[in-house]
Amino acid sequence: MATPSARASCPLLLLPSPPPACPSILATKRTQRRRRILSCRAAVRFDRRDVLAGLTGVAAGELGAHPGLAAAEDASVVSCPRGETVTDKLLACQEAGQKPCPPTPAATAAAVDFTPPTSPMRVRQPAHLADAETVKKYRQALAAMRALPDSDPRSFASQAAIHQAYCDGHYRYGGPAAASKDDAPFDVHFSWIFAPWHRMYIYFYERILGGLIGDDAFALPYWNWDAPAGMAMPAIFKDAGSPLYDANRDPAHLGAYVNLDILNTGDTVIPFDPQAVQNNQVVQNNLCTLYVQMMRNKKAQDFLGDKFCAEYPSTVSSGTSGSLESMAHTSVHIWAGDPGSSTVGNDGQEHTGADMGFLGTAGRDPVFYSHHANVDRLWHLWATKLGRSNFDDPEWLDTSFVFYDEKPQLVRVRVRDVLDAAALRYSYDDREPLRWMDARPTPLLPKGTAAATTRRSLLRGAAPAPAFPLTLTPGQSVEVPSVPMPPRAQKTPAAGGGTQPDTVLVFDRIEFEPGRSGKFDVVINVPPEQAAAAGPRYSEYAGSFATLPRGGNRSGETAVVALVLPLDEVLADIGVGDEDGAVNVVIVPRTQGIKIIRPPRIEIRER
Structure with missing residues (x-):
C-alpha cells in the first residue's frame, strides 16, 4: 500500500466561469525570443x-x-539536484485572459485544505464488466453534469477545461527558480507531477458526479485496457444517444483492438473479438508493452517521471516523463482520437486528432476519465502489488493545487494527501488477472x-x-x-x-x-x-x-x-x-x- 512518505505529485484545479481577463501573478516584463527551449535533464x-x-x-x-x-x-x-514545490500561488493564467482560466488569487486564498473523506468505499469497476446499475448511474450523473451552465465549476465544460488549461499552455510558473525568466510555461506532463495531478483531477471529477445524483458511493468505471478482454473501446461509450458518447473518436478503431504501441510501423486495425482475446499478436504486443512499463521500471523516477525543475541556466525546463506517462497512456490517447477532426490550440495553430488525441481537447471525451482511472490504477498496483516506492522528496510531497469539489468548494490538496487510494475511499475491482506480469x-x-x-x-x-x-x-x-x-x-x-x-x-x-x-x-x-x-x-x-x-x-x-x-x-x-x-x-x-x-x-x- 502506498504510504504518506511515498513519492508522486500532481496539482489539480477546477475552473469557474471564464473571466474576461486572466489575472497574472508573474512579472509582466517579457523579453522577445525567437525560440524558447523547454529543457529537462536527468540527474545521473x-x-x-x-x-x-x-x-x-x-x-x-x-x-x-x-x-x-x-x-x-x-x-x-x-542536472536538477532538487525538485521544486509547485503551488497555486506560483501559477498564473496567461495574460491573454481567454477561457480556460483558473480562479483568481482572491478566490484561491479562500480555499480550504483537503481533509480525508469519510464516505463509503467506492469500488471502481472495469468498464467492460460494469454492472447495469453503475452504468445507469454514470449516465445519469454525466447527463446532470452536461446540463449545468458552463459557468458552474462542476459543469462538464469546466471539468474539460481544467485539463486544457494545465496541458495547453494557459499557465505560467512563477516559482523562485523561475524569477529571472519572463514566463516559464507550465504543464503537468513530463515530470513527477503527472501521476498525482491526474489522480487529484479524477478524484474530484468522481466526487462531483456522485454529488449530482446524491450518491457518495458512486465510483467511476475504469477502462481496463491492460486486460485482454478490455483491449477495445468499452461498449458503454459507443451509444450515440448516451451522454458518455463523443463524436471525435477514430471511427476505424471503435470495433478494433487497442494498440498500446501505436506509433510504430503503422496502424494495424484488427477487429476485436471478445471470444478470442487470449492468443493473438496484438494482445501479446500489448501485454509485453505493459510488462516493460510496469516491471522493468522499478524506481520512481523511471516510472513516475523525474523532478519538476523550472529552470536550468539559459533554458526553461519542466522534467522527464516516466513509463507510466510515455508508454500505454500516450498510445491510448492517440489511438482513440479522431485523425479526421481538428482544433485550434492555445498556440493559434490547427491540430488534428481531437478529442483524445490532442491534450487541449482530451477532457471533452468522457472516455478520457475512465482511461486515466486505469492509469491511476496502474500507479496504485505499481506501489502496492509490486511493492515499489514513491518519491519521498518534500518538494514533491508538498506540491499542491486547488480544485472544486461537489459542494462546490475550492479545496487545496497536496501530493502527500493522495498517495493512498484507501485513504481517499476508493479501490479497484481486481477480478481480471494481471496477465502482463508474466509477459516478459x-x-x-x-x-x-x-x-x-x-x-x-x-x-x-x-x-x-x-x-x-x-x-x-x-x-x-x-x-x-x-x-x-x-x-x-x-x-x-x-x-x-x-x-x-x-x-x-x-x-x-x-x-x-x-x-x-x-x-x-x-x-x-x-x-x-x-x-x-x-x-x-x-x-x-x-x-x-x-x-x-x-x-x-x-x-x-x-x-x-x-x-x-x-x-x-x-x-x-x-x-x-x-x-x-x-x-x-x-x-x-x-x-x-x-x-x-x-x-x-x-x-x-x-x-
Whole structure:
C-alpha cells in the first residue's frame, strides 16, 4: 500500500466561469525570443574513467574517439539536484485572459485544505464488466453534469477545461527558480507531477458526479485496457444517444483492438473479438508493452517521471516523463482520437486528432476519465502489488493545487494527501488477472548472438558513428556503435545497505515539436535492418520516447527533454556481460520532427 512518505505529485484545479481577463501573478516584463527551449535533464552521474574501465578486454584507444565520450566531457550537463514545490500561488493564467482560466488569487486564498473523506468505499469497476446499475448511474450523473451552465465549476465544460488549461499552455510558473525568466510555461506532463495531478483531477471529477445524483458511493468505471478482454473501446461509450458518447473518436478503431504501441510501423486495425482475446499478436504486443512499463521500471523516477525543475541556466525546463506517462497512456490517447477532426490550440495553430488525441481537447471525451482511472490504477498496483516506492522528496510531497469539489468548494490538496487510494475511499475491482506480469519479452536474436557480434566489431574497429545533432527520419534506423558500458562491478551497494544501483541508458537532450505526436524506439545490439521489428515483444527493446501533441508553445518553439531507460534486464536477457565492454544502441524513428542533440551514453545511477 502506498504510504504518506511515498513519492508522486500532481496539482489539480477546477475552473469557474471564464473571466474576461486572466489575472497574472508573474512579472509582466517579457523579453522577445525567437525560440524558447523547454529543457529537462536527468540527474545521473557520469565519469569518463568509469566508462573507459568498462571496456574490458579492449583498449580505449582501439575504439577511436567515441562521440558519447566527447559529448559527456564537453556538454557540461546540468542536472536538477532538487525538485521544486509547485503551488497555486506560483501559477498564473496567461495574460491573454481567454477561457480556460483558473480562479483568481482572491478566490484561491479562500480555499480550504483537503481533509480525508469519510464516505463509503467506492469500488471502481472495469468498464467492460460494469454492472447495469453503475452504468445507469454514470449516465445519469454525466447527463446532470452536461446540463449545468458552463459557468458552474462542476459543469462538464469546466471539468474539460481544467485539463486544457494545465496541458495547453494557459499557465505560467512563477516559482523562485523561475524569477529571472519572463514566463516559464507550465504543464503537468513530463515530470513527477503527472501521476498525482491526474489522480487529484479524477478524484474530484468522481466526487462531483456522485454529488449530482446524491450518491457518495458512486465510483467511476475504469477502462481496463491492460486486460485482454478490455483491449477495445468499452461498449458503454459507443451509444450515440448516451451522454458518455463523443463524436471525435477514430471511427476505424471503435470495433478494433487497442494498440498500446501505436506509433510504430503503422496502424494495424484488427477487429476485436471478445471470444478470442487470449492468443493473438496484438494482445501479446500489448501485454509485453505493459510488462516493460510496469516491471522493468522499478524506481520512481523511471516510472513516475523525474523532478519538476523550472529552470536550468539559459533554458526553461519542466522534467522527464516516466513509463507510466510515455508508454500505454500516450498510445491510448492517440489511438482513440479522431485523425479526421481538428482544433485550434492555445498556440493559434490547427491540430488534428481531437478529442483524445490532442491534450487541449482530451477532457471533452468522457472516455478520457475512465482511461486515466486505469492509469491511476496502474500507479496504485505499481506501489502496492509490486511493492515499489514513491518519491519521498518534500518538494514533491508538498506540491499542491486547488480544485472544486461537489459542494462546490475550492479545496487545496497536496501530493502527500493522495498517495493512498484507501485513504481517499476508493479501490479497484481486481477480478481480471494481471496477465502482463508474466509477459516478459523474449529475445529476437539467439541469446548471445548480438553480444558476440558486438565484441567482434569492437576488436575490428567500430562502425562509423552518426553525427550529432541527429535529425530522425521514419524508416531509417540509426546505429550508435560501441557505446561503452561501465562495469557492473561498480554497482555494489554502499556499506550499510541501500538501493541497488542501476545501469541506465541516457539521452540527455531530445528536441521535438510540442504540437506534433513524436516517437522513437531504442533497441540494443540488433542490426539496423532488423531493428524496426524489435518492439516491446523482444528483449532487445530498451524503451521509447513518446509525446502527445499540445498547443501551449509559441510559434516556432521547440521542447528539449531527457530520456532515461533502465538496461539491467535487457542486458541480462540478451546475454551481454561486463566482458563485452560496450553495446550498439539502435534508434528506430517512428515519426518526423525529432532531433537528438547529443549521443546516448550508459551510466551507473545510484539513486
